[in-house]
Amino acid sequence: MEIRFQNFGTEQWKADILLAPLCGGENILEQCPELDVAAPWLAVTPGMRDVTGGREEIALLHGHPELPIPRVLTVGLGPREKLDMNVFRKAVAGAARHCRKLGFTSLLLPEPALARLPGGRERLVEESVCAAKLALYRYTAMRKPTADARHDPQWLALGFDGKSEQDFLHAAARRGETAADAVILARDLANTPGNLLSPAALAARAEELAREYGFTCTVLDETLLAGKGLGALLAVGQGSAEPPRLVIVEHAPLGHEQEKPLILIGKGVTFDSGGLCIKPAARMHEMKCDMTGAAAVLAVVAALAREGVPRRVLALMPCAENMPGGGAMRPGDVARAANGDTVEIVNTDAEGRLALCDALAYAQQEWTPAAIIDIATLTGACAVALGTGMAGLFCDDATLAERIQACGGVCGEHFWPLPLWKPYEEYLKSEVADISHTGPKEGGAITAALFLRHFVSDGVRWAHLDIAGADWADRETPLCAKGSSGFGVRTLLELARSV
Numbered sequence: 001m002e003i004r005f006q007n008f009g010t011e012q013w014k015a016d017i018l019l020a021p022l023c024g025g026e027n028i029l030e031q032c033p034e035l036d037v038a039a040p041w042l043a044v045t046p047g048m049r050d051v052t053g054g055r056e057e058i059a060l061l062h063g064h065p066e067l068p069i070p071r072v073l074t075v076g077l078g079p080r081e082k083l084d085m086n087v088f089r090k091a092v093a094g095a096a097r098h099c100r101k102l103g104f105t106s107l108l109l110p111e112p113a114l115a116r117l118p119g120g121r122e123r124l125v126e127e128s129v130c131a132a133k134l135a136l137y138r139y140t141a142m143r144k145p146t147a148d149a150r151h152d153p154q155w156l157a158l159g160f161d162g163k164s165e166q167d168f169l170h171a172a173a174r175r176g177e178t179a180a181d182a183v184i185l186a187r188d189l190a191n192t193p194g195n196l197l198s199p200a201a202l203a204a205r206a207e208e209l210a211r212e213y214g215f216t217c218t219v220l221d222e223t224l225l226a227g228k229g230l231g232a233l234l235a236v237g238q239g240s241a242e243p244p245r246l247v248i249v250e251h252a253p254l255g256h257e258q259e260k261p262l263i264l265i266g267k268g269v270t271f272d273s274g275g276l277c278i279k280p281a282a283r284m285h286e287m288k289c290d291m292t293g294a295a296a297v298l299a300v301v302a303a304l305a306r307e308g309v310p311r312r313v314l315a316l317m318p319c320a321e322n323m324p325g326g327g328a329m330r331p332g333d334v335a336r337a338a339n340g341d342t343v344e345i346v347n348t349d350a351e352g353r354l355a356l357c358d359a360l361a362y363a364q365q366e367w368t369p370a371a372i373i374d375i376a377t378l379t380g381a382c383a384v385a386l387g388t389g390m391a392g393l394f395c396d397d398a399t400l401a402e403r404i405q406a407c408g409g410v411c412g413e414h415f416w417p418l419p420l421w422k423p424y425e426e427y428l429k430s431e432v433a434d435i436s437h438t439g440p441k442e443g444g445a446i447t448a449a450l451f452l453r454h455f456v457s458d459g460v461r462w463a464h465l466d467i468a469g470a471d472w473a474d475r476e477t478p479l480c481a482k483g484s485s486g487f488g489v490r491t492l493l494e495l496a497r498s499v
Ligand code: BES
Pocket: 272, 274, 290, 347, 349, 350, 351, 352, 377, 378, 379, 380, 381, 383, 438, 439, 444, 468, 469
């Protein structure tokens, strides 16, 4: 769905349908005397007076067919005191879905009406564009085009009164569009079946995006990985016919090439069968999205390059397929990680931390980071602890932790702090190697995080985001179809934009 602007006088606005926000009893359109387009509706349409503006209420009103906008969809936001950005996003998303169901192909959102709502004009514009686009997302790449897809809304226009300065609002709309496109890219990658998205295919996609948006991309293949000593990542890929890759992308805009980069690291396990410690069959197919972290950091860098954000950001994606082939790593094997430490592999299903520890060590060898944030579908234990609606946040740097939580709060992604509890480091002691990579089932998200911290040097600002559970939607919600949610993309983008 394309985003357009109608900047001229409101009497010339044109679309299939006007989205009219209503705030519990308050008809926002009535508060906008400058909206000529609304006048006929307010004057003659009894329907406008019948709706209550309650949360999730949606009503379709038809006007005279000759009107430039012949229909109105009222969008109930509930009482003003209780209106927050989550309610607002859901309402806009619901309205966009409703328009699709009814087959309307052009929608118009009156910005002067948004300006009367709490939350700030720019934010409301950004969030409404982003919400409308995310609401309409579905993964269609594997199917023949269906008949109803033809009726998807083709464009959403923001209507402005044409009298005041609007550039800052256009920019806000573009930010919302870029954010949504980034989430959509991550969802598409994560929803792609494992047979079609091998580590090499993910690397090729990163190279393609780098050309399209103008950032750099370097791919280390299995020979280079061996040369640089990334033995833990190589171990993960050993049992697969598809060799591992470390994909490195960098957004370094002019004048910022020398600054310390923000380094994002995303787990890129393109399929996680569990390896020899094989997973139960029941939900194994969902493990095609075990590369959501990699998809998220790639999408963020693509968005930053597209926007030209004046900040240096790198993303590392350790990619491998965890399979139980004849060459697979065995429980009891010892791998040598990039920092030289030996790692005893206890459970081959704890492959994510093996891929990540090498990327963490390698990143610190090659660069001096301003901060490192890793994001990974790392542990079932995190999903058990927090449920599927939020991600775990492990970070001993209070400033960084607060920023991540604040950025998440702004865009509706929630990160709950979990402890890097030092006494549990004891569980990672190995009889044979420098460190064991798996602790007991209890506190599994914490020991995984402690294992990662072993590879982070003192003094390096670091946060670990465990998005297992949050990355996947078991049921449809207004902003997300079933399948990959693209969780984390918006938060990391918000963070990189606001530094
Ligand atoms: N990719 C999984 C974690 C996961 C589970 C993500 C469910 C999303 C939904 C990870 O590689 C894994 O298998 N972790 C194990 C670790 C255990 C063997 C220590 C787990 O959580 O069971």
